[in-house]
Amino acid sequence: MAEFGRLALLFALGLAGYNLVAAVAGRRWDGALTSARNGLLGVAVLLTGAVAALLTALLTHDFSIRYVAENSSLEMPRIFIFTALWGGQAGSLLFWAWMLSALAALAVWLHFYAEARLIPWVIAVLSGIQLFFLLVINFLTNPFEKLPVVLPNGRGLNPLLQDPGMLVHPPLLLSGYVSWSIPFAFAAAALITGRLDRDWLQVTRAWAMLAWLVQGAGLVVGGWWAYHVLGWGGYWGWDPVENVALLPWLVGTAFIHSLMVQERRGMLKLWNFGLIMAAFNLSIFGTFVVRSGVLTSVHSFAQSSVGPAFFTFLGISLAASAALIFYRLPVLRTQGDFESLLSREAAFLLNNLLLVGIAFATLWGTIFPLLSEAVRGEKLTVGPPFYNQVNGPLLLGLLLLMGVGPLMGWRRTRPAALLRDLLGPALAGLVAVGLLFAVGIRLTEALLGFWAVVFVAGTVFLEFYRAVRVRRRAVGEGIIPALIGVIGRNRRRYGGYIVHLGILLMAVGVIGSNFFKLEREFTVRPGETFSLGRYTLRFERLGEWTDPGVRNVGALITQVEPFERELLPHRKFYRNWEQTPASHIEVVTVAPWLEDLYVFLTGWAADGSATIHVFVNPLVPFVWLGAAVALFGGVLAAWPARQTRAAPAAVPARGVVAGGG
Missing domain, CATH: 2.60.98 (Tick-borne Encephalitis virus Glycoprotein; domain 1)
Known part of the structure; x- marks a missing residue:
């Protein structure tokens, strides 16, 4: 199995290099492009064989292979043998490359004809990413490296990883990281070719939603694992590895919202390209932090030889991303101006600023120990109080925006109409605060948080109520059939609202567990x-x-x-x-x-x-309930609509939502 796995990895490396060259040549030669497309499938087949070989070696306890000996043992329950596949550094990188090969092959086959002008560069970019990972796997951390002697038993997997949560959390999180490669490749191809119209957005949104959902699920399962295994009574500790996993998700959330402005008004193009480029590069940064061991974390691997390679690749990727955006800067200028600060466009822009602000504060706190060590020779740690004090107000502002944004119209909103719509939810929030005060809750921060939750929930329910009322009048349905019909006819919009409701439930859990523990x-x-x-x-x-x-x-x-x-x-x-x-x-x-x-x-x-x-x-159960609701809403919002093209710009879509407007 070791020899088969090594050969599969070497052939995959050679084929990835060929695909890169053939894809570039395929701009003018259809035969080369078809060959590159087939080559992507070949890489996926070869890496599937390599993964199968490593899994077979683990299941058969082939302790002649170093990775098997270091990450499994005869006593390990068989179910956790699968966890060992990604429990070590070499195995997790192989899993990364395998998932990339599968998603790359799928994306190119799905869009080969519809996005013919972008596909050569899409294949080239994806092949370049594959080439880097396969170089690292083949020459720096090969999972099929042989030991000089066959050991009678292995060391076994880290006990913290022998948990049911580890069967789900790492593959979800790694798949989320990988998934950002696909929208990145399409965005890069659009910048290279100059095809900056809405077509690339349609493709990119679908893959960005996939990445957002998968990585979000990985973050939630990771929090559940930490809560049930680590013993400190919490689910999120602002650990460096937790932080770097959150960063691409935050930036991706901003992108999923921001692209709606470009779809409707042709605005925020620069934002959209910058956000999707940032999401991919932050996923590489997260992989670098975990693999290099430069930051201390319960989740990271020990220091290894792959850190410099990832740092170099990250630098190249950042430079290439910045160069492409700068090259197309003149045509990325906004088409149209903000006509009013009380408009949906302005709400989306503020949404971008808040999410990027949270991401930047989290990134700064994460890398500050490295910067302090480089400048002062002393590694200063940044703990949860920093993140809570900086991100807390930003998160509250984001929560309030979730309530105000859906009630704003495109271009401009009449202040009187907006205030009238906000009055009911605001009063409902005050009633809730009064009830909480009456039962003995006096903490100002908690009361403000609960008011915001009820206020936003009120605006979301107001949107559902209006839509259901219109449908009932039009077709004479009952409340439940009308609600199902409303959601079914506009899954993108109302799926996004369901995401918001899930986030509100999570906010209830966060407020309760942080202030009243x-x-x-x-x-x-x-x-x-x-x-x-x-x-x-x-x-x-x-x-x-x-x-x-x-x-x-x-x-x-x-x-x-x-x-x-x-x-x-x-x-x-x-x-x-x-x-x-x-x-x-x-x-x-x-x-x-x-x-x-x-x-x-x-x-x-x-x-x-x-x-x-x-x-x-x-209230911790609300965290898990809210996450389930949010993921369900995300699936609804991501589900393909009957029409593949965007609606005409004159038709408004309401809502600052995670899944659409």
């Missing part, structure tokens, strides 16, 4: 009780047991109040990973109060006592 650590002896909030727990005893290759130490705890149940938080010590134990954390969602009781075993002593860390995390 309770936390305390207890050291208790068997039979002692301890309390936090409304919960009373009793520590019964420590226990120890073994599973294949794993030693477990747990604390048997009885929850006494308000419900009685048994909890067993425990630590898992894997062979060869004694210094990196995994944790089983008891997370109990209490439905009546919509909060999580979170119990983590921190440590224990020879006298039988245990140290237990307990959190009460209010």
